[in-house]
Amino acid sequence: MTSIPVEQNISLDNEILNFKQLIKKIEEYKQIGNQEFTKYDKTNDNLNKKAVTYYSLGIECFNNNFQRLKTKETMNVINDKDEKELKKLVSIIYSNLSLCFINGYEIDKALESAIKGTEIDIDNAKCHYRKSLCNQYMCNFKESFKSISDALKACNNNTIIDKSLKQLIENEKKEIEKKLKKLENEEIECQNRIKEDYEQFQQFPIELVWRDGFGRCVLASEDLPKGTMVLRVSPFASVLEDHKIEKNCGFCFKKINKKDRLNQNCKNCKNHLLCSQCSNDEYAINYHKEECDILNFLKEYYPSSQTRDFRFMFRVLLNVIRDKNFKRNQTTKTTTTSSSSSSSSSSSSSSSSSPFSKENQSKQWLNHENPFIFDSYKYLINLSRTLDKVQPEQMEAFKRSAQSVITIFNKLRGAKFFEQCGVTIEEIIEIYSIVLSNGHEMLHPLNCHTYGLGIFPTGSYLNHSCLPNAFWYNDDQGMMVFRTLRPIKKGEEILTSYTDITTECSERRKHLLKQYFFFCQCQQCKFQSNLTDQYCLSCKNQLTNSTLCFNLPNNKNGSIDSGFNYHCSKCNSINKQLESINPSFYFTNQHDQRTFKKINLLINIMQQRHQSFATDSINKNNEYLMKGMPDHIVYKEITNALEQSMILNPSKVSADQVFTNSLIQYYFRLFQTLKLEKQIDTKQLQSVKSKILQLLTPIIHLPSSHHKPSIEKKLNY
Numbered sequence: 013m014t015s016i017p018v019e020q021n022i023s024l025d026n027e028i029l030n031f032k033q034l035i036k037k038i039e040e041y042k043q044i045g046n047q048e049f050t051k052y053d054k055t056n057d058n059l060n061k062k063a064v065t066y067y068s069l070g071i072e073c074f075n076n077n078f079q080r081l082k083t084k085e086t087m088n089v090i091n092d093k094d095e096k097e098l099k100k101l102v103s104i105i106y107s108n109l110s111l112c113f114i115n116g117y118e119i120d121k122a123l124e125s126a127i128k129g130t131e132i133d134i135d136n137a138k139c140h141y142r143k144s145l146c147n148q149y150m151c152n153f154k155e156s157f158k159s160i161s162d163a164l165k166a167c168n169n170n171t172i173i174d175k176s177l178k179q180l181i182e183n184e185k186k187e188i189e190k191k192l193k194k195l196e197n198e199e200i201e202c203q204n205r206i207k208e209d210y211e212q213f214q215q216f217p218i219e220l221v222w223r224d225g226f227g228r229c230v231l232a233s234e235d236l237p238k239g240t241m242v243l244r245v246s247p248f249a250s251v252l253e254d255h256k257i258e259k260n261c262g263f264c265f266k267k268i269n270k271k272d273r274l275n276q277n278c279k280n281c282k283n284h285l286l287c288s289q290c291s292n293d294e295y296a297i298n299y300h301k302e303e304c305d306i307l308n309f310l311k312e313y314y315p316s317s318q319t320r321d322f323r324f325m326f327r328v329l330l331n332v333i334r335d336k337n338f339k340r341n342q343t344t345k346t347t348t349t350s351s352s353s354s355s356s357s358s359s360s361s362s363s364s365s366s367p368f369s370k371e372n373q374s375k376q377w378l379n380h381e382n383p384f385i386f387d388s389y390k391y392l393i394n395l396s397r398t399l400d401k402v403q404p405e406q407m408e409a410f411k412r413s414a415q416s417v418i419t420i421f422n423k424l425r426g427a428k429f430f431e432q433c434g435v436t437i438e439e440i441i442e443i444y445s446i447v448l449s450n451g452h453e454m455l456h457p458l459n460c461h462t463y464g465l466g467i468f469p470t471g472s473y474l475n476h477s478c479l480p481n482a483f484w485y486n487d488d489q490g491m492m493v494f495r496t497l498r499p500i501k502k503g504e505e506i507l508t509s510y511t512d513i514t515t516e517c518s519e520r521r522k523h524l525l526k527q528y529f530f531f532c533q534c535q536q537c538k539f540q541s542n543l544t545d546q547y548c549l550s551c552k553n554q555l556t557n558s559t560l561c562f563n564l565p566n567n568k569n570g571s572i573d574s575g576f577n578y579h580c581s582k583c584n585s586i587n588k589q590l591e592s593i594n595p596s597f598y599f600t601n602q603h604d605q606r607t608f609k610k611i612n613l614l615i616n617i618m619q620q621r622h623q624s625f626a627t628d629s630i631n632k633n634n635e636y637l638m639k640g641m642p643d644h645i646v647y648k649e650i651t652n653a654l655e656q657s658m659i660l661n662p663s664k665v666s667a668d669q670v671f672t673n674s675l676i677q678y679y680f681r682l683f684q685t686l687k688l689e690k691q692i693d694t695k696q697l698q699s700v701k702s703k704i705l706q707l708l709t710p711i712i713h714l715p716s717s718h719h720k721p722s723i724e725k726k727l728n729y
């Protein structure tokens with residue numbers, strides 16, 4: 013439980029004598045909670061703490077008094093009918109609390125509340141419905157289906173039926189059924205791929221498996237040292253960023269010398285450069301030929317539509333069409349061949365002649381020293397998608413865009429082109445949603461700048477972790493390459509990050525939920541979400557959500573002035589005020605603790621020195637001088653401490669040993685302190701900055717472009 017602010021003016025009358033008083037009090041809390049809920053700005057996606065507080069108070073009031081009334085401590089024993097009424101009310105509060113947590117993106121707490129609500133009143137349909145929703149976000153679709161079925165049962169058990177709620181639940185049930193069917197197919201396809209595509213996966217030290225709740229997972233098939241290339245995937249389709257079109261090769265995306273750019277531009281569309289290598293590659297030449305008329309058309313008639321995303325969709329669709337045309341021709345051929353009883357054509361030899369097979373890709377790709385995985389269309393269309401989560405406005409935009417694409421193709425290639433290719437508008441919309449969840453910005457391996465957009469189906473098989481053990485970049489051929497960040501043991505899952513892991517657990521989970529529609533279940537989040545930022549004043553243990561109890565103050569008429577009391581279940585003491593946790597609490601590993609204590613000490617020395625400089629620059633008795641540490645020694649000590657911590661940097665220890673985030677904050681704090689040091693010059697700062705960047709390599713090398721600028725900004729000098 014997080015610390016919840018309490019309104020100053022609620023009086024807590026703990027002496028509830030009978031059922032009527034209890035129900036009145038709880039009803040009051042519910043009403044104020046509801047008022048706070050309605051007042052809250054719906055666009056604000058932070059937790060509505062006020063509403064949560066009032067609902068929590070209602071629940072606490074019930075917990076504190078119900079047993080007493082039931083166990084006949086009082087003369088006013090509660091009867092069955094009253095008990096039912098009371099439990100119904102509390103269950104509604106749990107349901108409302110669950111909704112607050114859902115709106116605040118705290119799905120674990122939302123689920124916990126919904127479960128409690130259904131336990132207390134099995135006929136609370138909304139609670140079952142919310143339980144189902146939370147399970148969906150947690151990718152437990154089987155559980156979600158069970159809950160939505162319970163919700164429907166509860167609707168039917170209620171004498172007064174809320175028709176719109178029942179309709180909502182029925183629709184949701186259909187959606188979950190569809191999702192379960194889709195997952196079943198995905199699992200079958202995954203098992204098929206494991207068998208059929210064995211050779212491609214054998215090129216890398218990995219194994220593809222299916223796990224309930226997570227879907228496809230990539231595991232290490234042997235012990236892997238740090239830096240090992242674990243996967244290299246060719247793009248199903250990729251395009252340059254708009255501002256790179258006039259400077260970079262449109263096939264391999266490498267930068268072209270200024271003097272060569274004019275010669276290398278396509279004479280027809282004048283909108284596509286090929287580097288000297290690619291202009292000798294038949295595949296690269298033909299690849300552009302197929303899109304040239306489209307680019308030309310856009311330039312002439314819809315100049316504002318020549319955007320990266322629009323160009324990207326054309327490239328995706330051209331490959332889809334190639335794949336479909338080939339398959340259609342193959343079917344026709346097979347039918348003709350079998351009807352004429354000629355010798356059977358093996359499917360493998362036919363597929364090798366596909367214009368969209370691995371063997372027919374660019375020779376540059378095939379001759380490269382590193383192997384790669386090639387994905388045909390069936391692996392693209394099997395990727396997970398979130399069509400049901402797409403906002404209505406976005407869906408409208410998809411439809412408009414899909415219609416424009418069809419119109420342009422039909423105009424340029426013949427009125428029935430799309431129909432003949434067998435691509436429907438529904439399929440294009442589905443591809444859009446796949447691209448939305450699986451498209452990747454393409455990152456330069458050295459400077460991490462985004463230079464394009466691509467889709468790499470097998471690259472999307474890797475799951476996310478907020479303490480990843482692998483990272484990715486795009487290499488000189490525009491392939492997506494994954495490498496290990498630390499040694500990985502055989503059988504361990506290979507995980508990358510989809511988000512900025514330098515932010516707080518709740519922020520990360522919110523971003524992943526908003527962007528990718530799942531509630532992160534990684535080890536790091538599970539560990540961090542159970543920690544509070546407080547520790548027990550008596551036993552000094554860090555309070556976790558599971559050791560933290562929630563108590564109402566015992567004072568009869570008093571108002572809550574300093575928030576809730578916390579009850580440490582480890583030492584049983586009740587504390588009114590809790591201090592913020594000491595950063596060394598984050599490190600269970602002794603070596604880390606010592607290193608960080610040292611850094612902390614040095615920071616303090618620096619800060620004191622800085623203060624004393626400000627107040628009395630020639631105070632010879634300041635602590636720093638008393639310790640007899642000259643400038644360069646302090647500076648060296650800090651660097652040494654940083655180096656030591658690098659030996660045990662967070663990517664090398666397990667998630668339950670280290671808080672990546674606190675480590676980063678520590679470095680930032682250190683840097684800010686050093687910046688204030690008058691005697692530190694730019695060169696020294698630069699050196700500390702490089703040291704910190706080196707320490708944060710695992711994070712900086714992660715794919716997202718969000719965090720890199722934020723780290724750079726914090727290390728500005």
Ligand SMILES: C[S@@+](CC[C@H](N)C(=O)[O-])C[C@H]1O[C@@H](n2cnc3c(N)ncnc32)[C@H](O)[C@@H]1O
Pocket residue numbers: 150151225226227228229395396449450472473474475476477528529530531532533534
């Ligand atoms: C890009 S896919 C990754 C591959 C996925 N396993 C599959 O088979 O498609 C992203 C999906 O994987 C699951 N996933 C990945 N990382 C996760 C995590 N840390 N916690 C929960 N689910 C995760 C979620 O279902 C998410 O929507």
